Amino acid sequence: MRVAGSLWSVPPGEQLDTVAHLASRGLSRLHWDASDGLFAAAGGFSAEHARELTLLGGLDAEAHLMVSDPFAEVDAWTDFCDVIYLHAEVDEWPRAADRISRRGSRPGLAVRLESSVESLPRDMPMLCMSITPGQAGSVFDRRVLPRVRRLRELSPDRSLSVDGGVTRSLVADLAEAGVESIVVGTDLVAADGAQRWGDVLRPIH
Template structure:
C-alpha cells in the first residue's frame, strides 16, 4: 500500500491549516513541503518557517522537496523538522546536498524530472519520479512515468519510489502495480472535491 504525502502547493494560505486538519481527521499522516528558488522551478511552494509552523500545529510527519539550482544551502533549515529531504538530480552538485542531508540525520532522496532517465539515480536511494515539470502544480498526470517507476523497482526491490505531479485516486492501482510505494498528492486530495475517494487509503496509512 503506497504511503500518501499531502502537498499543499495549490491551497490558498488562509485555508491551509483547515485543509490539513480535515485530512488529518480522515487519516493523513504525512505532509510534503515544496520549496523553489524561482530559477530551477517557477516561484511557489513554502519557506521552511511557514512549513515548520504548519507541521508543528498539526503534529504530522513531514518531508521536503527542494527544487533549487543549488540546494545545499537550503538543507539545514528543512532538516530541523523533516525526516526525508529530496533534491533534484538535475541540480548541480546534488551529491553534496545528499551528503549534507545524511549528515543532518535525515533520509536523502533524489527527484528526477520527466526527461531524466532512471539510470542516474544511485542504487537503493529513495527516488521521486516527477510526472510533470517541476513547479507546475495542477498539471495533468503523465502515465508514461510508470515505465520509469517499473524500471527503478526492477533494479531494486527495497527502495522508496515515489510519484509526484497530477496524481489522482484513479492512478493509485497502476502506480502500485508499477512499483511505487509513495505518492505525493496535492490538488486531488485538497482541492478537487474528491478527497473522500482517498479515505480508504488514508485510513490504511494511519
C-alpha cells in the same frame, strides 16, 4: 499505497484548517515543495512556514527542493523533515545529500521525466516526477509508469514515490508499476477530496 499530502494549491488562509481536516481523515504525512524560480517556476513554501504548519498539525513531513543550490537550503528543512528530496539534475546534490545525512534526515533524489534513471544511485529513495517540476495542477503524464518499473527492476528494495497530477483513479496503475507512495495535492484538497481518498489514506512510517 502511502499518501503524502501537498498544500501547494491551498490558499494561505485555509492551509491550517486543511491540515487539520486531512489529519482527521487519516493523513499522517505532508509533502512540502520549495522552488527558487531558477531550477523551476517559483512557488511552494518557505521552511519556516512549512515547519509551523507541520508542528501545528502534528504530522510527519518530507521536503522536495526544486532549487539550484540545495546545500544552502537543507539545514532549515532537516529541522522537521525526515526525508528531503534533491533534484538529480543539480550538480551539487551529492554535497547537499551528505549534509542532510549529517543532520539526521534521509536524502532522496527527485528526477524529471526527461532525465535518465540508469546511472542514479540505487540506495536512495526516489521521487519520480509525473509533471514538470513547479507546475502544480498539471495533468499526470503516464510516461512515469515505465520509468518506475525500470527503477524497480534496477533496485527491488528502493523506496519509490511519484509526484504530480496524481488522482484517485491512478492508484491501481501506480501500485501495479511498483510505486510505494504518492504525493497528492489538488485531488486531495478539493472539496470532496478527503472522502474520495478515504480508503487509501494510511500512516507513513
